[in-house]
Amino acid sequence: MAKLSIRDLQLQGRRTFVRVDFNVPIKNGVITDDTRIRATLPTLQFALDAGALPIVASHLGRPKGTRNMEYSLGPVAARLSELLNRKVIFATDCIGQPVADAIEQARKENGLVLLENLRFYPQEEKNDPEFSKQLAQHADEYVDDAFGAAHRAHASVEGMTHSFAKPAAGLLMEQEIKYLGHALESPERPFVAILGGAKVSDKLEVIENMLGKVDRLIIGGAMAYTFMKSRGIPTGKSLVEEDKIDAAKTISADAAARGVELALPIDHVVTTAISAEAPYEVLAMDDPSIGDRMGVDIGPKTIEKYAALLSDARTVVWNGPMGVFEIPAFANGTNALAKAVAAVQGTTIVGGGDSISALKKSGMADRVTHISTGGGASLEFLGGRTLPGVAALKDK
Secondary structure: EOOOHHOOOOOOOEEEEEEEEOOOOOOOOOOOOOHHHOHHHHHHHHHHHOOOOEEEEOOOOOOOOHHHHHHHHHHHHHHHHHOOOOOEEEEEOOOHHHHHHHHHHHHHHHEEEEOHHHHHHHHHHOOOOHHHHHHHHHOOEEEOHHHHHHOOOOOOOHHHHHHOOOOOHHHHHHHHHHHHHHHHHHHOOEEEEOOOOOHHHHHHHHHHHOOOOOOOEEEEEHHHHHHHOOOOOOOOOOOHHHHHHHHHHHHHHHHHOOEEEEEOOEEEEEEEOOOOOOOEEEEOOOOOOHHEEEEEEOHHHHHHHHHHOOOOOOOOEEEEEOOOOOOHHHHHHHHHHHHHHHOOEEEEEEEEEHHHHHHHHOOOOOOEEEOOOOOOHHHHOOOOOHHHHHHHHOOO
């Protein structure tokens, strides 16, 4: 797990390619959430302080390998300049002469370079060797700080690392590897994983991998209903993945065989529609009067049960909300869980966009050990997969 870090590189006077994840939401040219930009500031500031000239690169959205200016990183350059209080020279391309010109200008103005969207070229996602070399040709060092893209074998993530002697992790990437790796390899116990969200299929690999590592596995969100149906419990119109019922049975049997406590809801909030206006009530999980209603949150008894399972935990990994938390009436379970995780005396790791936004809404974000920026990447990592972007970095 120990990878070379930006701290291990001699950066003075070196043109340093820094792959980041600036895939931020932009509406009418305005960035609506700059969390991902802020997350990589420590790495960029470290590089600048060490005397490097950072050449920053990212993808944005899905331009499908064409130069679609709706996905230009131009607005990001302006925001990055504000946050770093440093001149950011925006290169109108990510390869060729515009990059060389931008580097020259940044050198004169003591600034840094941001390249145009990598995915304007189809070769980026194809991990094309020639394109990888073109990306690498203007740089002396390579640093990857984009954990959110580490599960993709793309040119800027994997291909171009072969052009450098010491491809290294940025500070954010280093944190991700440290906390997620520690949770999987040597967690303090009890180790509790909480998995929520809509689908069992999204988390199947994670569940299977985590069963061999955790002491307790807490299930919430719509994915709980596939488990309920596998046990013959009425689920009404709740979201059930019919083709995953056998998988849910296998997971339950596997958990029992390994002595892992698999915790499922004992009561839930049910409603007629996913709407703030719809009437709702709390029912016991096995109450047949659910009829044609659907479950949208865990109930108060489940909240109490789950909080008790977390009370003595020393390592917690949480990915996925407990219900339709976007609607205040159905957010109690997720908010209560955020508070219970925040109260844990140990290492707490939260990943996945919905869990993070729920955590922020509950005001508990500054009380967890680590917020993982890589949704899909953190899930694949927890699922036991090798991430190409991590594997490509040099071991210490």
